[in-house]
Amino acid sequence: RTIRLADYAPPAWLVADVALTFRLDPQATRVLSTIRFRPNPDSTDRTFFLHGEGLKTISATIDGRPATLREAEGGITCDVPDAPFTWEAEVEIAPAENTALEGLYMSNGIYCTQCEAEGFRRITWYPDRPDVMAPFRVRVEGDLPVLLSNGNPEASGPGWAEWDDPWRKPAYLFALVAGDLVAVRDRFTTLSGREVDLGIWVRPGDQGRCAFAMEALKASMRWDEEVYGREYDLGVFNIVAVDDFNAGAMENKGLNVFNSALVLASPETATDGTYERIEAVIAHEYFHNWTGNRITCRDWFQLCLKEGLTVFRDQQFTSAMRSEAVKRIEDAQTIRRHQFKEDQGPLAHPVRPESFVEINNFYTITVYEKGAEVIGMLRRLVGAAAYKRALDLYFDRHDGDAATIEDWLQVFEDATGRDLSQFKRWYSQAGTPRLSVEEAWEDGTYTLIFTQETPPTPGQPDKAPQVLPIAVGLLNPNGDEVVPTKVLEMTEARQSFAFEGLSARPIPSILRDFSAPVVLQREVPSAERAFLLAHDTDPFNRWDAAQALARAALMDAAGGAGDPAPDWIEGLGRALADTGLDPAFRALLLDLPGDEDIAIALAERGDVPDPDAIHSGRARIRRILAERLSPQLEAAYHEGATPGPYDPSAGPAGQRALRNRALWILTAADGGARARAQVAADENMTNVLAGLSALLSIGAGEAEAAAFHDRWKDERLVLDSWFALVAGQAPPESAVETARSLADHPAFAWKTPNRFRALMRGLAGNHAGFHRADGAGYDFLADWIVRLDPVNPSVAARTSTVFSSWKRYDAGRQERMRAALHRMLDRDDVSRDLGEMAQRMLEG
Numbered sequence: 001r002t003i004r005l006a007d008y009a010p011p012a013w014l015v016a017d018v019a020l021t022f023r024l025d026p027q028a029t030r031v032l033s034t035i036r037f038r039p040n041p042d043s044t045d046r047t048f049f050l051h052g053e054g055l056k057t058i059s060a061t062i063d064g065r066p067a068t069l070r071e072a073e074g075g076i077t078c079d080v081p082d083a084p085f086t087w088e089a090e091v092e093i094a095p096a097e098n099t100a101l102e103g104l105y106m107s108n109g110i111y112c113t114q115c116e117a118e119g120f121r122r123i124t125w126y127p128d129r130p131d132v133m134a135p136f137r138v139r140v141e142g143d144l145p146v147l148l149s150n151g152n153p154e155a156s157g158p159g160w161a162e163w164d165d166p167w168r169k170p171a172y173l174f175a176l177v178a179g180d181l182v183a184v185r186d187r188f189t190t191l192s193g194r195e196v197d198l199g200i201w202v203r204p205g206d207q208g209r210c211a212f213a214m215e216a217l218k219a220s221m222r223w224d225e226e227v228y229g230r231e232y233d234l235g236v237f238n239i240v241a242v243d244d245f246n247a248g249a250m251e252n253k254g255l256n257v258f259n260s261a262l263v264l265a266s267p268e269t270a271t272d273g274t275y276e277r278i279e280a281v282i283a284h285e286y287f288h289n290w291t292g293n294r295i296t297c298r299d300w301f302q303l304c305l306k307e308g309l310t311v312f313r314d315q316q317f318t319s320a321m322r323s324e325a326v327k328r329i330e331d332a333q334t335i336r337r338h339q340f341k342e343d344q345g346p347l348a349h350p351v352r353p354e355s356f357v358e359i360n361n362f363y364t365i366t367v368y369e370k371g372a373e374v375i376g377m378l379r380r381l382v383g384a385a386a387y388k389r390a391l392d393l394y395f396d397r398h399d400g401d402a403a404t405i406e407d408w409l410q411v412f413e414d415a416t417g418r419d420l421s422q423f424k425r426w427y428s429q430a431g432t433p434r435l436s437v438e439e440a441w442e443d444g445t446y447t448l449i450f451t452q453e454t455p456p457t458p459g460q461p462d463k464a465p466q467v468l469p470i471a472v473g474l475l476n477p478n479g480d481e482v483v484p485t486k487v488l489e490m491t492e493a494r495q496s497f498a499f500e501g502l503s504a505r506p507i508p509s510i511l512r513d514f515s516a517p518v519v520l521q522r523e524v525p526s527a528e529r530a531f532l533l534a535h536d537t538d539p540f541n542r543w544d545a546a547q548a549l550a551r552a553a554l555m556d557a558a559g560g561a562g563d564p565a566p567d568w569i570e571g572l573g574r575a576l577a578d579t580g581l582d583p584a585f586r587a588l589l590l591d592l593p594g595d596e597d598i599a600i601a602l603a604e605r606g607d608v609p610d611p612d613a614i615h616s617g618r619a620r621i622r623r624i625l626a627e628r629l630s631p632q633l634e635a636a637y638h639e640g641a642t643p644g645p646y647d648p649s650a651g652p653a654g655q656r657a658l659r660n661r662a663l664w665i666l667t668a669a670d671g672g673a674r675a676r677a678q679v680a681a682d683e684n685m686t687n688v689l690a691g692l693s694a695l696l697s698i699g700a701g702e703a704e705a706a707a708f709h710d711r712w713k714d715e716r717l718v719l720d721s722w723f724a725l726v727a728g729q730a731p732p733e734s735a736v737e738t739a740r741s742l743a744d745h746p747a748f749a750w751k752t753p754n755r756f757r758a759l760m761r762g763l764a765g766n767h768a769g770f771h772r773a774d775g776a777g778y779d780f781l782a783d784w785i786v787r788l789d790p791v792n793p794s795v796a797a798r799t800s801t802v803f804s805s806w807k808r809y810d811a812g813r814q815e816r817m818r819a820a821l822h823r824m825l826d827r828d829d830v831s832r833d834l835g836e837m838a839q840r841m842l843e844g
């Protein structure tokens, strides 16, 4: 059944308060609920409906009298008085049987919950929609050392604990955790002097891996006070790490639950990338306390209201903690690699979708990351000061509300006097605008003429022009900046902007700082790109010039062309040797587009990509770089050495990034000598994995990979990396066989999402391996998705998106991918999750 935004109706009944008692048992947990309902004055409907899924009802009463429940779609109804009343129920659920990991389930003997978006209905009968908010009191009973829930601890004794969350919240923010856990503790004093007890709860033995997450939490709390004026609002803030988790983490009020991969870190076991991600996700979940919890979403169509804003805030935080330029480039790269890909395929949808079958399928890069870009554009258009005024107004006006995108835009209109009706199209139109540019030069006046056009997406054949903030700077031919960055506000389909009083025809730097998530279509000679790589003052465009040159070289190489443009190699060499540039930035210059990026670029220009040709072209370019830039690469490699104790902060991490990108290229020409030595040197996980990955990518390193496995086989998070690496870096011709043998490995615990994803995403990321012409890669993925679907539909559905590119390839591959999609879809027991995804991929 399709749910539509247009059908939104306010709830008939509101909840005054909730009291829950849990009598925990793996097979038969009893949940007792006392819920006080009152009629919603804003609704004329008095139908009483409660969501529920898989609940065994033991008893149900209304004002103490047995209620007669009637089954309704997705829940129950019953007759109720026309006035406030109290609902009491007792239900039974089986957490140990819950493999979908939604609702209350068990992970390694630990009880935990995941209720967003619609998991609470698997716990008890309830109006499980975000616009029903209530304070919760929770009593947990169980013979376990730790019993946690939301809010402040009230009282506890042997085998029980009571929690009180005074803040009204929707059911999706409910959480309960119980088990044999230990806490790493700290304290935080808020700006106004509130003392907060901080706890990170982990399995015994993991206490030594929480320090970094704890520091990140305190830094987030401070940053949100300083930058957004937001203080924490309870006496405790708890974080729990669990191994089985469908997503990354969850912002439950006062009790965040995390995938352990995003909490636990030690220098021996975690990479720089892991540290950076932990810092960002800890911040993200913490920031949700205001953008998500205090102000929540009216309905799930408004998901970007909390996610786009919270991603934007965590991006700002990372920029402040690390390098602003590097962070911006990384975010732009994510958008282009993954969000543009979503927009170009059958799964394209607006930042605020208008219909869904299963909401889990809309926790997407479009809602999250494009949602954040839209906020970034808004901020760029109104300016930092007005953005701050608007946010203050937002918190003021909507604290305690379940709000909408209309509410969000209204605060900007009220704070700035701007009309945002056209801007709002960013929320309703799917697809990536294509921005093309013409230039004119006459009498000292330089004119840029822009044309915007957004290709059709499923259900949206025609698009109207959007508001595009285009940041532009102009350089003169000497390389000096003659016009510093200016934000042009484009609102028409075609629009020109003139710059007067110039003494020479300038070189434009367009879309600085990636000021809008659009594809800039402009034929630029390689000499001009090399000029920007050398002289642009904008780090994003400097990097982008290098990317464009690299992309062109790789596309040509995939078509069998000879030598890459000398401009690129020379420019890259000069930038690499410029030790005045941040090593992390230089590392990004060496980050070549991946095979799939090239496949997308080829498809964009109307070619049918050949995965094998792309792969071998890339290998050839890598060898050419290794040979021609060997002095600069060697120097970078040595400059990237970080002797002494491991330090995960941005400086040394950037050095290692430079070292390891140089290593990856150099390995193409040295038979793996350096990489082998780096693995043997065993300095830290970042360098070891980089060495191993470089070795595997040239078809070597088998012995090193085996030794790595033996050493780390008891470290579940490291073993995940091993699965991903071995499948991801296998030579394309044997990648499927490698994946098959990994699936037979005794440690392939396929019901654990991290392990499943490591192998499946590993193979799918091995572009030429996955797209093997005989379809063996497709069959492997499809078989496993079909197997997982009845066990964990949400992870199965998400994994299936690797098939969304099927129309990009040749007829043979198209046919095989389509057949794989049909195999997933045409089953009697296909889940709502996977069914919706496969259908959209086939139809879109």
Ligand code: ARG
Pocket: 116, 117, 247, 248, 249, 250, 251, 284, 285, 307, 359, 360, 363
């Ligand atoms: N709200 C969580 C976060 O962004 C993610 C929840 C994922 N839930 C889901 N149904 N996919 O931090």
Ligand code: ZN
Pocket: 284, 288, 306, 307, 310
């Ligand atoms: Zn979030």
